[in-house]
Amino acid sequence: MADLVDITDPDDPRLADYRDLRDVELRKSLEAEHGLFLAEGEKVVRRALEAGHEARSFLMAPRWLDGLADVLAGSGGTCFVMPEPLIEQVTGFHVHRGALASLHRRPLPTVEEVLAGARSVLVLEDLVDHTNVGAAFRSGAALGFDAVLLAPRCADPLYRRAVKVGMGAVFATPWTRLPDWYDALPDLSGRGFTTVALTLSADSVPIEDAVAGVDRLALVLGSEGHGLSTRWETSADRRATIPMRAGIDSLNVAAADAVACYAAARR
Known part of the structure; x- marks a missing residue:
């Protein structure tokens, strides 16, 4: 069971995991x-613990203790x-959702482990906005995608903002980073997936x-600005x-x- 410790000093060094959460570069480091x-x-928080992540600590206001009593009772x-x-x-912000938890990361699985048994996979290239990464995980999970593969430069799906926007979908969806960016799509084709790149x-x-x-579908999306790289656009199978109205x-x-996940789910 987690030990309850009352703290009245916001500068207490034991709170280092939670300090200045708005500073993205600081948090990354x-x-x-x-x-x-x-x-x-x-x-x-519940979904993270149910997925097997071990808690380092929790930070919450007194009024949230009862609602998370079972979580605290089952955690160290x-x-x-x-x-x-x-x-x-x-x-540095108002924690309106009531509770924060600091959790241990686990080693990323291999591509082979993530793809085992998967029929529909999202493949994301260089999405740098944590909100977009979280939203992609959430849409994929909601619409039946089995796994997510990230190019090396994609934003961290375990960053607090990404986890929050995705409503914890990152804990329910197998994912990992691609070790080989250049031949990632041909490799997926060789594994029996049809790679479909969303591009103009x-x-x-x-x-x-x-x-x-x-x-077996691998749906490929590119970055927020210029979209997919030329390499990924041309090496995709399709x-x-x-389709949208003229001018947009x-x-x-x-x-x-x-939208693309919905279309894929209906195939």
């Missing part, structure tokens, strides 16, 4: 160095209890046509687009991901 990530909100570590105004001083290429066809009849050529990548 801290979390990589110490092998941790943060979960925010009752549902997300320490639960730091503070009034909400002091928590805001520590974190001249030979793109409507997404419904591109996924029709596909058994290229697809989302694209959607936000998170919205495009949701």
Whole structure:
């Protein structure tokens, strides 16, 4: 059971995991160095622990203790209890979802392990916005995708914002990073997947046509700005687009991901 510890000093060194959460660069360095990530909100904290992640500690206001009593009873570590105004001083924002947990990262699985038994896979190239990565995981999980593969430069799906936006989908969906960016799509084709790249290429066809009849699908999306790299665009088996009215050529990548996942789920 997690030990309850009341803290009244926002500068207490034991709260280092939770300090200045708005500073993205600081968090990247801290979390990589110490092998941790943060979960925010009752549902997300529960899902992280149910997925087998071990808690380092918790931080919450007194009014949230009862609702998470079963979580604390089944977990180790320490639960730091503070009034909400002091928590805001520590974190730099209002923790309106009531609870934070610092959890240990686990080693990433291999591509082979992630793809085992998968029929529909999301493949993300260089999405650098944590909100978009979280949204992609959430849409994929909701619409039946079995796994997610990330190019090396994609944003961290375990960063607090990504986890929060994805409502913990990262804990339910097998994922890993691709070790070989250049030949990633040909490798997937060699494993029996049809790679369908969402892009405005001249030979793109409507997404419904591109996924029709596909058994094992790898749906490929590119970065928020320029989209897919030329290498990934040309090495995909098929290229697809989302038909839309004249004068509008694209959607936000998170919205495009949701539409494409829906079309793929109906194939």
